[in-house]
Amino acid sequence: VMVWLRRCTHYLFIVVVAVNSTLLTINAGDYIFYTDWAWTSYTVFSISQTLMLIVGACYYLTFTGVPGTATYYALIMTVYTWVAKGAWFSLGYPYDFIVTPVWLPSAMLLDLVYWATKKNKHSLILFGGVLVGMSLPLFNMVNLITVADPLETAFKYPRPTLPPYMTPIEPQVGKFYNSPVALGAGAGAVLGCTFAALGCKLNTWTYRWMAA
Numbered sequence: 303v304m305v306w307l308r309r310c311t312h313y314l315f316i317v318v319v320a321v322n323s324t325l326l327t328i329n330a331g332d333y334i335f336y337t338d339w340a341w342t343s344y345t346v347f348s349i350s351q352t353l354m355l356i357v358g359a360c361y362y363l364t365f366t367g368v369p370g371t372a373t374y375y376a377l378i379m380t381v382y383t384w385v386a387k388g389a390w391f392s393l394g395y396p397y398d399f400i401v402t403p404v405w406l407p408s409a410m411l412l413d414l415v416y417w418a419t420k421k422n423k424h425s426l427i428l429f430g431g432v433l434v435g436m437s438l439p440l441f442n443m444v445n446l447i448t449v450a451d452p453l454e455t456a457f458k459y460p461r462p463t464l465p466p467y468m469t470p471i472e473p474q475v476g477k478f479y480n481s482p483v484a485l486g487a488g489a490g491a492v493l494g495c496t497f498a499a500l501g502c503k504l505n506t507w508t509y510r511w512m513a514a
Contacts, residue, residue, distance in 0.1 A: 323354035324382040348439040348486035360501025369417035376409035404441040435494025439486030
């Protein structure tokens with residue numbers, strides 16, 4: 303009975319984390335609408351995707367102990383997002399399918415670290431966290447390279463309203479002017495380790511809760 307309870311809890315966690323990952327990343331391409339805040343939004347969305355990918359992938363990876371499951375988790379996120387955004391696309395929302403598979407190479411790096419360090423959890427947290435945090439903002443630039451021209455898209459699909467905190471006071475062309483990729487990668491490399499540790503800890507907590 304305990305084995306099945308633990309197993310069902312595991313699958314519940316996977317679904318909950320994957321669904322929430324999808325919800326948090328579902329608008330990750332929306333910076334194309336906020337042309338005055340594009341770089342700011344790009345950086346924030348890159349970091350949010352990094353953290354949601356790594357926490358679920360590390361949980362799944364350490365639960366199964368099988369290198370490759372982090373990539374499988376990223377695939378779950380990708381399919382969930384395809385389904386959700388595909389529904390929006392059918393309603394006329396602009397969407398390119400190229401935007402979501404950018405999670406896969408970062409997850410592959412996580413698997414590679416776990417395999418190369420002989421399933422060392424601490425190496426996974428440190429090296430895996432840094433690699434995913436630094437790589438995803440770079441891969442996410444695919445979004446900007448491949449999607450339609452932001453201004454054209456913004457005028458073709460105008461937003462009726464903007465939330466107050468997103469309303470531009472003045473054009474923020476120079477916001478994060480150095481490099482949004484470098485900024486996202488720097489923050490992601492630090493936060494990635496923290497969330498990788500959280501993903502591993504979730505696994506420990508699950509076992510302890512089920513054993514109580």
